[in-house]
Amino acid sequence: MVGGIESGSFRDPSGQIINKDGRIYRTVTASAVDDFKWVKDTGLLDTLVADGALVPFEEADSSLVEELAAEPALLLEHPRLPFISYPYEWPFNALKAAALHHLDIHLRALDHNVTMSDASAYNIQFRGSEPIFIDHLSFVPLRDGGLWHGHRQFCEQFLNPLLLRSYLDVPHNAWYRGNLEGIPIDQLRRVLPFQRKFSLNVLMHVTLQARFQRNFSDSCSAEKIKAVNNVNLPVSTLRRMLRKLSAWIEKLQPPGGKTEWSDYADGNSYNDEGTTAKRDFIKNFVTDTKPLTLWDLGCNTGDYSVAALDAGAEYVVGFDVDQGALEKGFVRAQHDKLNLLLLHFDASNPSPEQGWSQAERRGMSERGPADGLLALALVHHLAISCNVPLARIASWLANLAYGGVVEFVPKSDPMVKRLLRLRQDIFLDYNEEYFLQALSNVAEIQQIAAVPNSGRKLIRYRSKPNLPGDH
């Protein structure tokens, strides 16, 4: 990883994040330092840190970063988070937890006469299933009557994506990934069903906001500017607004119903002996390699992620395309307080590098390599549903992590038969021998074991030196 100013933090004139020698620093510029110190003196930041709601910070010697930043008025150092994720990768309940966290922090800030200058979802990260706020410079002194400047941003980045899933059963991820600022208010208004528009909450935060935007945003009239400058939002009203939003979001749920692979872990095609064998194989891999971060691709509800955590993996990031499975897994991680973060991901189209200069939000592989990787019941989806040649899959897996466990599912397996049921079998070289050959070109194959009572194989490999990250 190259040190320097983090590309996601360049917009903030108050300060920037610097990544140097694996350590995380935050510069506070001269224009923001007074506000920061004032806020710090209220005791708010320390209270939030103590509760695990805000990333810890301590002052550091600013000469540490002098070659990277022009004389910051103050330098802070933060502990490094195990994995940076983005709202377009979060499942519904992670985004919901993040939204509630943001509102909760804002309400607590008001108790200290502090407010928040923005409401960016990118200012929230996760440790397992626990949201944590990461931007210490979003806190500013409260001016009585001052507006909630982050309201529109909160709606677009938190509320609207949640409404999209909850009211229309459309997951937010693809839309959000296409528009990094979230779901625009007027666009959401257009797609919301008519019967939903009778709620006072929808009327205010969606319909009226969109209407006012449409009616007044193009006007630069003196009357408008005068009116806007005289807006006075009493703190009590702001509090009520935040509380009502919180109560509303608390009630939002995705419509029920199973998604395609949700019942996989319960109703899969092999017996418990097979599952146990897989768990043991993974546990041995983890015990031997002691990965700090492990990526579980196609994690479903996280069964094998949990096996890896039990065996001593420090932190697991589970990736899956199935919203229902992710949501169940997220609830499980919350319930058992697991170091497991679940993210939405389509293996055939993982998160790209994007945003300003195509560098603001990092791609999946740019956040690696992981120490370890699990790819169980994944290769056949990529090879047969997505037509990705086995050699490319092997090379991709070897690039993502220093080593891992991959499962090969043969054509005779009921799950592969199901994928081939309605299409012509054009996959003449889809077989174990060819896959092992492809994998051995990019990795050292260390162990192969059969999954009992199935034709499946588990393969443990170590990526060839210098391969991870070397595209």
Next chain:
Amino acid sequence: MKNALALSCAVLLSVTVYSTPALAYLDPGTGSIILQLLLGGLAGALVILKLYWFRLKALFSRKPADDRRSKDPESS
């Protein structure tokens, strides 16, 4: 209940006074600010009524062509 009254006035006006703005140069926070004006109480709601009144008046008095460009020489 003053907010409810203000809300209903605003809804009524929002369906009667209708226009499609030019897409460029939109100030993205206006909708939220006007909403907070409304939530801020009766005084704010009255300001919104006034703003709509100005819009209505402008419909009948302004020249039909979009004259924002001439008002704002720096736009391009």
